Amino acid sequence: MAIPGLDRALRAGTIVGLLAAGVVAERSGLLPEILSHWGDILYLGREHIYLVLISGGLAIGVGVPLGVVLTRRRMRNVAESVIQVVNLGQTIPTLAVLALSMSVLGIGTVPAIFALWLYSLLPIVRNTYQGILSIDPAMLEAAQGMGMQPRQMLWQVELPNALYVIIAGIRTAIVINVGTVPLAFLIGGGGLGQLIFTGISLYNTGMMLAGAVPTALLAVVIDFLLGMGAYWGVPRGVNPLR
Amino acid sequence: MDILAYIANNIPLILERTVEHLSLVVVAVGAAIATGVPIGIAITQNRRIADAVLYVAGMIMTIPSIALFGVMIPILAVVGQGIGYLPAVIALFLYSQLPIIRNTYTAIDNVDPALREAARGMGMTAVQRLRTVEIPMAVPVIAAGVRTAVVINIGITAIAAYIGAGGLGDFIARGISQTDPRQLVTGALGVSILAVLADYALLWVQNRLTPSGLKG
Amino acid sequence: MIRLENLSKTFDSPEGTVRAVDNVTMEVPEGEVAVLLGPSGCGKTTTMKMVNRLVQPTSGKIYIDDKDTDSYDAIQLRRQLGYVIQQIGLFPNMTVEQNISVVPRLLGWSRQAQQTRARELMRMVALDERLLSRFPKELSGGQQQRVGVARALAADPPVLLMDEPFGAIDPINREVIQDEFLKMQAKLKKTIMFVSHDIDEAVKMGDKIAIFRDGRLEQYDDPDMLLSQPANPFIADFVGGDRELKRMRLTRVSAAMDPDAPTVQADDSVANARAIMDQAGRAHAVVVDAANRPMGLLTDRQLDGEPGRLCRDAANPLPEPVTADRDLRTAVSSMFTHDVDWMPVVDADGCFAGVVTQDGIRGVLAESRRRPARQGAA
Numbered sequence A: 001m002a003i004p005g006l007d008r009a010l011r012a013g014t015i016v017g018l019l020a021a022g023v024v025a026e027r028s029g030l031l032p033e034i035l036s037h038w039g040d041i042l043y044l045g046r047e048h049i050y051l052v053l054i055s056g057g058l059a060i061g062v063g064v065p066l067g068v069v070l071t072r073r074r075m076r077n078v079a080e081s082v083i084q085v086v087n088l089g090q091t092i093p094t095l096a097v098l099a100l101s102m103s104v105l106g107i108g109t110v111p112a113i114f115a116l117w118l119y120s121l122l123p124i125v126r127n128t129y130q131g132i133l134s135i136d137p138a139m140l141e142a143a144q145g146m147g148m149q150p151r152q153m154l155w156q157v158e159l160p161n162a163l164y165v166i167i168a169g170i171r172t173a174i175v176i177n178v179g180t181v182p183l184a185f186l187i188g189g190g191g192l193g194q195l196i197f198t199g200i201s202l203y204n205t206g207m208m209l210a211g212a213v214p215t216a217l218l219a220v221v222i223d224f225l226l227g228m229g230a231y232w233g234v235p236r237g238v239n240p241l242r
Numbered sequence B: 001m002d003i004l005a006y007i008a009n010n011i012p013l014i015l016e017r018t019v020e021h022l023s024l025v026v027v028a029v030g031a032a033i034a035t036g037v038p039i040g041i042a043i044t045q046n047r048r049i050a051d052a053v054l055y056v057a058g059m060i061m062t063i064p065s066i067a068l069f070g071v072m073i074p075i076l077a078v079v080g081q082g083i084g085y086l087p088a089v090i091a092l093f094l095y096s097q098l099p100i101i102r103n104t105y106t107a108i109d110n111v112d113p114a115l116r117e118a119a120r121g122m123g124m125t126a127v128q129r130l131r132t133v134e135i136p137m138a139v140p141v142i143a144a145g146v147r148t149a150v151v152i153n154i155g156i157t158a159i160a161a162y163i164g165a166g167g168l169g170d171f172i173a174r175g176i177s178q179t180d181p182r183q184l185v186t187g188a189l190g191v192s193i194l195a196v197l198a199d200y201a202l203l204w205v206q207n208r209l210t211p212s213g214l215k216g
Numbered sequence C: 001m002i003r004l005e006n007l008s009k010t011f012d013s014p015e016g017t018v019r020a021v022d023n024v025t026m027e028v029p030e031g032e033v034a035v036l037l038g039p040s041g042c043g044k045t046t047t048m049k050m051v052n053r054l055v056q057p058t059s060g061k062i063y064i065d066d067k068d069t070d071s072y073d074a075i076q077l078r079r080q081l082g083y084v085i086q087q088i089g090l091f092p093n094m095t096v097e098q099n100i101s102v103v104p105r106l107l108g109w110s111r112q113a114q115q116t117r118a119r120e121l122m123r124m125v126a127l128d129e130r131l132l133s134r135f136p137k138e139l140s141g142g143q144q145q146r147v148g149v150a151r152a153l154a155a156d157p158p159v160l161l162m163d164e165p166f167g168a169i170d171p172i173n174r175e176v177i178q179d180e181f182l183k184m185q186a187k188l189k190k191t192i193m194f195v196s197h198d199i200d201e202a203v204k205m206g207d208k209i210a211i212f213r214d215g216r217l218e219q220y221d222d223p224d225m226l227l228s229q230p231a232n233p234f235i236a237d238f239v240g241g242d243r244e245l246k247r248m249r250l251t252r253v254s255a256a257m258d259p260d261a262p263t264v265q266a267d268d269s270v271a272n273a274r275a276i277m278d279q280a281g282r283a284h285a286v287v288v289d290a291a292n293r294p295m296g297l298l299t300d301r302q303l304d305g306e307p308g309r310l311c312r313d314a315a316n317p318l319p320e321p322v323t324a325d326r327d328l329r330t331a332v333s334s335m336f337t338h339d340v341d342w343m344p345v346v347d348a349d350g351c352f353a354g355v356v357t358q359d360g361i362r363g364v365l366a367e368s369r370r371r372p373a374r375q376g377a378a
Helices: A006-027 A030-035 A038-071 A073-091 A094-105 A109-133 A137-145 A150-187 A193-201 A205-233 B002-009 B011-045 B047-062 B065-077 B085-109 B113-121 B126-163 B169-177 B181-209 C044-051 C074-080 C096-100 C102-106 C111-124 C129-133 C141-153 C171-188 C199-205 C223-228 C233-239 C243-250 C270-280 C328-338 C358-369
Strands: C002-013 C016-028 C033-037 C059-064 C081-085 C159-163 C191-196 C208-213 C216-221 C263-265 C284-288 C294-299 C342-346 C352-357
Touching: A030 A205, A038 A073, A038 A109, A038 A150, A038 A193, A038 A205, A073 A109, A073 B181, A094 A109, A094 A150, A094 B126, A094 B169, A094 B181, A109 A150, A137 A150, A137 C081, A150 A193, A150 A205, A150 B047, A150 B065, A150 B169, A193 A205, A193 B065, A193 B126, A205 B047, A205 B065, B002 B011, B002 B181, B011 B047, B011 B085, B011 B126, B011 B169, B011 B181, B047 B085, B065 B085, B065 B126, B085 B126, B113 B126, B126 B169, B126 B181, B169 B181, C002 C044, C016 C044, C016 C191, C016 C208, C016 C216, C033 C044, C033 C199, C044 C059, C044 C159, C044 C191, C044 C208, C074 C081, C081 C141, C096 C102, C096 C111, C096 C129, C096 C141, C102 C111, C111 C129, C111 C141, C141 C159, C141 C171, C171 C199, C191 C199, C199 C223, C199 C243, C208 C223, C208 C233, C216 C223, C216 C233, C223 C233, C223 C243, C223 C358, C233 C243, C243 C328, C243 C358, C263 C270, C270 C284, C270 C294, C284 C352, C328 C342, C328 C358, C352 C358
Parallel strands: C033 C191, C033 C208, C081 C159, C159 C191, C263 C284
Antiparallel strands: C002 C016, C002 C059, C208 C216, C284 C294, C342 C352
């Protein structure tokens, strides 16, 4: 029983809601207060994105190859245990990872990037591993029977077919990453978290929102962009969405 | 080691914070189950509403937790509950929605159509079908969703210490601001162990709830 | 041509040593289709997989065109053989054209050559060339299977290995694809090793059938031989209690008909008809028109009456004629449908060629059952 025009109504509702929030912000003098931090927002926002890109990029660069290696035949015995450890790692709260990173590496950008990198690694490794393992064995048998070498099988058959799942893992990792960067401020890593935490401890709502709203927007936008990337980037043949 | 000594000397405090921490999580997840599961069941009736609801819940998940806490504060300050327990619980409650609703929805939606067909053919109403076929089969998946929600919430509750909600995150916060590695590690290890234990405990529960016909 | 000599595969299991393939010796003549047939677990698939070394033999030798396959590198060997599997195994990330061109690409063919070959193959498997740019998930099961066959033929290998290739298709489409494959094979004359568990498919597709049981080759013969002289009760049971009916599928009406059945012209007189029939010593004669097309039947009884009467007016209606190239099974079925025990036979142009009777059919089946049997495996 489809209710016609429902999603249009929802979209309209969201826009109205945002406008209303905007009006409230304006009326209560909140909006100018937030905008007074514009300079900080830009500067810290840039730092924020920089942290995401570096730690995320490194996580992809290490995580995907690591995931692939774990699927190889000679790693069969070790692979399951490694994945168990990876799963375990993902249950550990992000704040704890940041804190432990700080206790070992001190404060600053490096320990923050390290912690972010480590945490983003996990979903990427796991999805790469599962994505490749879940490929239809019939395909692999056909490839082997036709005379493909293992390297050719990896690049021409396994990776392209696991691509969608791998990208889903990257998307999860980056979203978690963006959400964790605010905490990086606590160990000296910079980013919009500075506005949020300082705003909270000073009871300055304007400052706090100046940090919180851009952070939330950044997260939503990046997730949206990655979703588009997944939709358009993965070739039609292996893309369940197309 | 300093840290071990610290822990040994502060067990009552650690326990107090742990209880604080857990109570936040339990209340939030409990409330989330109470709303999430019925919503998850309800949206299986209509594809478009389901897509909309899941989309909104998903959006909430992408918002960084501290940002959500931050936004809760001015809103709740209106009723004088700006910091502390309430904003934390509400934020945690919202974060638990997606895993629970999505798992409930997927579990019921993915029940093998052949089973639904058989049930209908036997003369069951939609409600009877839900009760005797779909929900029992969905329980393990819902349990998995609850498990995800709990583990995520244990992590987020640690951050809630920064808005005065207490819990084990308090050790971490003080450890950072006072440059006290003992408190820092105590807090970090505390939440980590709590998260891992909760994950295993709930995994055990999830397996207990899986009808033996469906296992392995 | 493929030759297996004393081929064996054993492996260790918790229950002891398992002989998956036990000392198999057989030869597939060039240009022929050999079907490896048997129940699940009989070793037929393992045997075939040893030819392209997906399974390593424990002992024994395999020769392709008199060259020992051990002398090839496994991967180079596989690129020289075509391989088709039941689940098809098309690569979803590649278009149909890219799928077909996999082995040519591995062998280093030019882009141009790949494209030309792909188009050629699509025509060969009766698929629209426009499907070349589609992805496998956009094709039906039958179309996917044909692409699988095309892919195996891409590098024009002399030998094809097929593991239940049509098993995943619904029975109706399977018939169609089998027929087209046979037409293709008649032109290409590849040497083919074909694994199946379906006796009907084996009888239809195979020039030779190899029956396996528990790893051993029980009998290796052409289909008619296998059906008429199964070597032991297991094989007799496996081919089915209706094996004579199956045999009938393999024989044409032309082999069982009597070409000397007497005919009389439609415009002849009844008196003449009597003379012809007396001379031939028969009680019936088929009435044919000027073009030698059958149109009626004269029996003894109709010959009474005015001698000058025309045959065409005195004749009884004829049962439906059957064409000489149809198989006996269809002919017998037709006899039952029309409730007769004989039928006139016509050639491709509709001209009278003879008469087929149930007795005649029985005779031809019994005669070939008495052919000398060969010893089990070739």
